Amino acid sequence: MSRCINYISDLKFKELKLQKGQFTFLTRICENNGINQVDLSNLLKVDKTTTAKAIQKLIDAGYIYKEKDESDKRMWRLYPKKKALEAYSFIIDEENRNIGVCFDKFNQEEKELVYELVKKMRKNIESDWKEVKKF
Incomplete structure (x- = not known):
């Protein structure tokens, strides 16, 4: 994607x-x-x-x-x-426009769920990134 x-x-x-x-x-x-x-x-x-x-x-x-x-x-x-x-x-x-295409046919509840899951994924990967970078 x-x-x-x-x-x-x-x-x-x-x-x-x-x-x-x-x-x-x-x-x-x-x-x-x-x-x-x-x-x-x-x-x-x-x-x-x-x-x-x-x-x-x-x-x-x-x-x-x-x-x-x-x-x-x-x-x-x-x-x-x-x-x-x-x-x-x-x-x-x-x-x-890209965001609109990605969320086409999603209801509001699905959009909110995706947002929360991606936010959680970002926190996970940022923690790993900081560990690798020795921040």
Whole structure:
């Protein structure tokens, strides 16, 4: 299921000239204005190298920019440009469409049950992720 959604999303987001998976980085930067690279990596549960590559590609494509943190000059803060905010609206609309397709023919009780089960699964996998990452 996840691969199908990612495939569809990658096709849709080619219009935005976003490469595979970059939309997840873009959306989190738009939702967390001024986030730093470490926090972004932790939020997305990816390694720092993957984040660095994605950030550079988004900067090169004109979606985001970075500024040095005023209190810690070693840290960079990430901000969306107008182009990113416009793309964000398109991405969120597409994500909502995907959710609608996934929940087609589900009643409210089934939707709530799925939500609770996925939330429980997320907690389990995050615990394991933290253990593996030695957080």
